[in-house]
Amino acid sequence: MERIAYGMVGGGKGAFIGDVHRKAIRIDDLAVLKAGCFSRDAAKSNAFGAELGVEPDRLYTDYQQMAKAEAKRTDGIKFVVCVTPNVSHYEVCKAFLSEGIHVVCDKPLTWTVAQSEELERLSKEKNLLFCVTYAYTGYPAVKQMRKMVQDGKLGAIRFVNAEYPQDWLANSVDENSPIAPWRMDPKVAGISNCLGDIGSHIENLVATITGLKIKRVCARLDSMVEGRTLDDNASVLVEYDGGAKGVYWSSQIAFGYDNALRIRIFGEKGGLEWLQEDPDHFTFTPCDGPKQRFSRGRDQFEACAQQYSRIPAGHPEGLFEAFANVYKPFILALGKHLANQKLEASDLDFPGVAMGLEGVRFINRCVQSSKQGAVWVTL
Numbered sequence: 001m002e003r004i005a006y007g008m009v010g011g012g013k014g015a016f017i018g019d020v021h022r023k024a025i026r027i028d029d030l031a032v033l034k035a036g037c038f039s040r041d042a043a044k045s046n047a048f049g050a051e052l053g054v055e056p057d058r059l060y061t062d063y064q065q066m067a068k069a070e071a072k073r074t075d076g077i078k079f080v081v082c083v084t085p086n087v088s089h090y091e092v093c094k095a096f097l098s099e100g101i102h103v104v105c106d107k108p109l110t111w112t113v114a115q116s117e118e119l120e121r122l123s124k125e126k127n128l129l130f131c132v133t134y135a136y137t138g139y140p141a142v143k144q145m146r147k148m149v150q151d152g153k154l155g156a157i158r159f160v161n162a163e164y165p166q167d168w169l170a171n172s173v174d175e176n177s178p179i180a181p182w183r184m185d186p187k188v189a190g191i192s193n194c195l196g197d198i199g200s201h202i203e204n205l206v207a208t209i210t211g212l213k214i215k216r217v218c219a220r221l222d223s224m225v226e227g228r229t230l231d232d233n234a235s236v237l238v239e240y241d242g243g244a245k246g247v248y249w250s251s252q253i254a255f256g257y258d259n260a261l262r263i264r265i266f267g268e269k270g271g272l273e274w275l276q277e278d279p280d281h282f283t284f285t286p287c288d289g290p291k292q293r294f295s296r297g298r299d300q301f302e303a304c305a306q307q308y309s310r311i312p313a314g315h316p317e318g319l320f321e322a323f324a325n326v327y328k329p330f331i332l333a334l335g336k337h338l339a340n341q342k343l344e345a346s347d348l349d350f351p352g353v354a355m356g357l358e359g360v361r362f363i364n365r366c367v368q369s370s371k372q373g374a375v376w377v378t379l
């Protein structure tokens with residue numbers, strides 16, 4: 001397959017996740033960066049675009065102009081990657097979808113449910129692929145756990161206990177933090193900080209592995225550090241369709257924790273446990289036997305998971321590879337789509353716009369619940 005041209009909005013010099021996206025795409029080398037609007041400051045965007053090797057006539061001062069100009073070119077970009085802060089996701093995605101360009105956007109997809117619904121509708125109407133980069137779903141261990149749940153190894157799921165503790169906001173915001181302080185600003189982040197930034201990963205990961213659909217939530221969002229408008233700690237009780245229950249805790253004030261996303265899933269026939277900071281391994285405990293340790297790259301991983309493993313067991317893989325594992329199926333599916341080939345369900349092994357929408361719905365309903373005094377709110 002010829003490498004597919006892509007463009008990027010956001011991800012300027014020093015930005016956090018745009019750089020991870022670019023490097024992850026290069027792992028499989030299926031797409032090449034050809035256009036960009038990397039910052040709202042044209043001079044900064046142009047200087048950085050030149051460093052990245054983007055031709056000057058494809059460096060744009062704003063994303064609207066970029067969408068229109070790229071759509072007109074015969075060699076225009078086929079997909080855009082939106083890695084701006086949350087406030088502009090909706091407008092950026094809409095601009096490119098409207099011009100017939102496929103979209104990859106980081107989470108949370110938009111601020112409001114209505115905005116995400118509109119993006120879903122637009123992508124369907126225009127027959128465009130849409131990926132939301134919930135990167136943790138790309139780990140081979142996550143794919144293997146999903147397969148075991150689908151195969152009934154856990155039986156019916158009874159309870160999920162998942163948490164994402166960090167401590168980088170345990171003290172007052174450091175303006176020089178490498179992770180941008182805009183996350184604390186409702187005018188940029190939206191209605192939530194902690195829950196939107198990391199609690200949304202829990203919601204998506206549980207949905208990906210278990211297929212469970214949330215029926216209702218009862219949430220308490222707190223700002224533990226004085227003077228904050230938005231939450232830095234969130235506790236959520238969850239009820240799923242079918243009767244299973246769960247509890248999700250996300251926190252940025254948990255001293256001693258970096259990115260300790262941990263998920264425990266308990267079914268009537270066994271339990272699973274996985275920690276993002278040790279992503280190659282997970283444990284499965286069957287009801288009638290001892291705890292078993294699964295390891296990426298070893299025989300217990302089935303083809304659907306093992307195909308995303310790049311090096312032998314014992315050589316750790318990490319977040320870059322997980323991102324690459326989101327991009328690989330997306331770009332391969334796009335290649336088929338552009339060649340007018342029919343896409344099978346198995347081609348779409350990446351988080352799509354529907355998952356982005358569910359994530360935004362979850363955040364909004366949790367905030368609503370918390371504001372009403374931690375009452376149950378239906379999704």
Ligand SMILES: NC(=O)c1ccc[n+]([C@@H]2O[C@H](COP(=O)([O-])OP(=O)(O)OC[C@H]3O[C@@H](n4cnc5c(N)ncnc54)[C@H](O)[C@@H]3O)[C@@H](O)[C@H]2O)c1
Pocket residue numbers: 009010011012013014015016017018037038039040063083084085086088106107108133134135179180182197
């Ligand atoms: N999937 C994940 O694991 C993950 C991890 C981190 C961040 N994110 C998400 O990625 C997004 C970006 O986060 P970040 O930490 O990289 O932020 P950041 O502040 O480090 O980077 C944002 C970049 O976007 C640029 N930008 C802002 N508005 C722009 C506009 N209108 N046009 C062009 N460029 C613009 C900024 O100049 C900056 O370079 C957020 O939505 C965040 O939630 C996702």
